[in-house]
Amino acid sequence: MRIASSTLYQLGLASMNSQQGALMHVQQQLGTGNRILTPSDDPVGSTRALIVSQSNAINNQYATSRKQANTNLSMELNSLNSVTTVIQNIQTLVVQAGNGTMSDADRASMASSLQDAYNQLLGLANADDGNGQFLFAGYQSATPPFSKNGSGAVQYGGDTGQQLLQVDVARQMPTNDNGYSIFMSVQNTATYVASAPAGNTGTATFSAVSVTDPTNPDYGKNLSINFATDTVTGKMQYQLMDNSSTPPAPIGTPIDYTDGAGIQIGGLSLSVTGAPKDGDVVNLQPAQQAGTDIFANLQAAITALNKPIVSDADRAALSNVLATTNRKMANSLDNVSTVQSSVGSRMQELDALDTIGSNRTLNYKQTLSGLQDLDYYSAITEYYQRQTALQAAQQSFMQIQGMNLFKYM
Template structure:
């Protein structure tokens, strides 16, 4: 029979109660946190998966913040572009109203004031700010007001063509701004690669001019062969002059702006609607010019929306005066209306791009939500506590500890004197 010394008994009892107390404490932590894995030793293999799940959840949270910011910025762009569309429709309506020869000077003045107000409104659209006070149409120069207007109603752009992106998923980036240059200053020129400037007829007597006959109108002016055009060594600023051919017809001659006076085309017979081709260029002219009529083509394949509004204001202002060339004024009207339509289409395309971005953001938000649910479910299977089972274990451990404490208390008080 083995003898147990008092010191051994105390040591054994202390160790046993300490272990049981540690088990109870640990089980209490499980119950208080609702987790069954608190340290790596609780589930050495599962803990690696938990670390991966937690990292993925943190990534989803970070991307969700970016999703919220990206959505806010793109919503502001969408609203701004919608306002721009409304303004362009108003401008077109005013210009159409102004194409009325019976209006008084006061009525033309009122329409001009409305157009000036529309220009100011469109300027405000271009200078729209985000919720954090940054200009959304300034490219990378978000702290600098992008659009400013001069006394002559010309508008300049001081931003750049940068576009900032925000990451909303592992491999998905979406734009959160648009360069104002692309949105408002780069509308396709309806004529093509050149902008015509018409000169009033100065040589033909007024009595010889048929008021019902259309004046010159450039329908199309494009560079069809860039290599040939560049190789010709011409200086842009092509002047088209129309002259009597001596046989009742009209000749057209084209010279460039190099000052040498040599023609780059013609003189050749002019026919309304013909295509004039030379040195990689093609120009389609309509109308019936008179001897002495002329116009100039300068390279310009893009047109600012603000310039189109300025042209509309100038046209209405001129309409309220005694016009020197009513026919050419009508040609200018057709050009402005068509360029306004092109500007509206351009803004529509820009708005469609924002809509596509918003759709991408919405789709990614749904994917993130689904992924978060899936990851939390997988994490829960490893980490979450089965409370019913945990409470049962806790009660058993507590009873074991209480029994050990009671046993120790009773045995440590025993003495031979108790039996004498």
């Protein structure tokens, strides 16, 4: 069988190209450190590596979301810490304002201090993140959540939404709390609030309310203590009332009033001192029904302190307003503390998710390393083998070039 010289040349050239291509492939592997340069090198391994890379990219996005969530919650927590400090200062001022030795000027000065605290509290309620996004506006983060209406009362202009971030595969986390739930609400566990209407004309003042029997059938209702003189005996009496019903229903029969004696009503206990007059009332309301607006509560105290004291009735009215303010402020502080705890818990959860995410990233990297990373020992051995094979192919081609009959003629 005759073999043409051109065929020999083509075979030799093809062998050298093949060996050179294999050598260059190994060189590229050594240069990049990757075993798989193209999907054809390992179709199964390439597919698995792509899936792992995508999973790792998603995990990294979760990490970015957690970082943003942590930033938002940190700013909120800092603001809430300041709110707590302001409320505690307000409580201190309210207690000081109850000092019976103060003059009208002293009380006006105290009212001025409370007004400064009021403005500070309003500023904190309208805190933003430094980029014009308000922390406590819900979804309406582009506009200030709190503003004053025409009568000077603070109103909430945001909504009750919470912005969510996907911080892990199955976890969407709220990264803010709306201002209504912080400054206009109290916890369901908040205690009763005692208050006296502005129309009271006597000198009766009430003590703090304590819960004695939460199983009482009237517990949780809107209650009141109504004072009136017995037309027969001429003694001052009080009638316990259930204001939750329509019309309000009396609880039991009228009881003779004793200055400073304890009064039991609906599982609650308090004492009333002083001399009430006909028509005077002490209201006992669940905290959620007694007015939960922290700004309105504080404004009531400021207004009362700016009013001159002319009579003992005025002094009693101020004492009652301050007592109500103090109770409501305590309820507001408990509410803010609950939100603080929630924010802290979410930040703690983010730390735990970060640890899990870091471990997941490490696993992904190890898997990718097993699929893609080059075994340098094997690659260097193959490199020298390919190099030797290429040199052999080159030498063979040189020998074939020398096979010419004309050399022997």
